[in-house]
Amino acid sequence: VKEEDKEGGGGQGRGEEEEQEQKKKKKKKKKKKKKKKKKKKKKKKKKKKKKKNNKKVTSTQHNCKSKEQHP
Secondary structure (H helix, E strand, C coil): HHHHHHHHHHHHHHHHHHHHHHHHHCCCCCCHHHHHHHHHHHHHHHHHHHHHHHHHHHHHHHHHHHHHCCC
């Protein structure tokens, strides 16, 4: 009977801790999933921006070169 009581008591305590840990893990997993989704969206946006930036950069670079060549 004593052994059962100890196991039962420990089990309840552990169970609560495990539940909390599982909840935390679930929350973390959800957050990670959300982050991944956000990252994907950001990547798409970045790609678009990069294309625009590249055009801007090339034009500015040409301007710089022309200015340097013809001060």
